[in-house]
Amino acid sequence: MNIRAGFRITDKKGFHITFENGWTVSVQFGPANYCDHYGRRIGHDEEACGSEGSTNAECAVWSPDWVMVSPNGRLSDTVSNRSTPTEILEILNWAASQKEATCHADKE
Numbered sequence: 001m002n003i004r005a006g007f008r009i010t011d012k013k014g015f016h017i018t019f020e021n022g023w024t025v026s027v028q029f030g031p032a033n034y035c036d037h038y039g040r041r042i043g044h045d046e047e048a049c050g051s052e053g054s055t056n057a058e059c060a061v062w063s064p065d066w067v068m069v070s071p072n073g074r075l076s077d078t079v080s081n082r083s084t085p086t087e088i089l090e091i092l093n094w095a096a097s098q099k100e101a102t103c104h105a106d107k108e
Helices: 046-052 085-096
Strands: 006-012 014-018 023-030 059-064
Touching: 023 085, 059 085
Parallel strands: none
Antiparallel strands: 006 014, 014 023, 023 059
16 A cells, blocks of 8 residues: 655635644634634635634544544544644654554444
């Protein structure tokens, strides 16, 4: 699997970071994301949300096999809700520590 590690800006609302192991974390804090700006208008308020910042963010994690997992490492189709900077750091560290190429998440 050839996944390029690095950063991407996403729709002027946040970013994705992909680690060398292929795992990606999405951190979003713009209009309609599960964060301080949930009630803001998509397509209108991105710049204001970016300037104002947010005390929390929505976060998602997926494996190199495009399997989405929750922040606790279980298979999931959901994103986190209003994660703090400390919680997002924990999610980033968890994703960076995973083995390459397969999802080793608990299937419960």
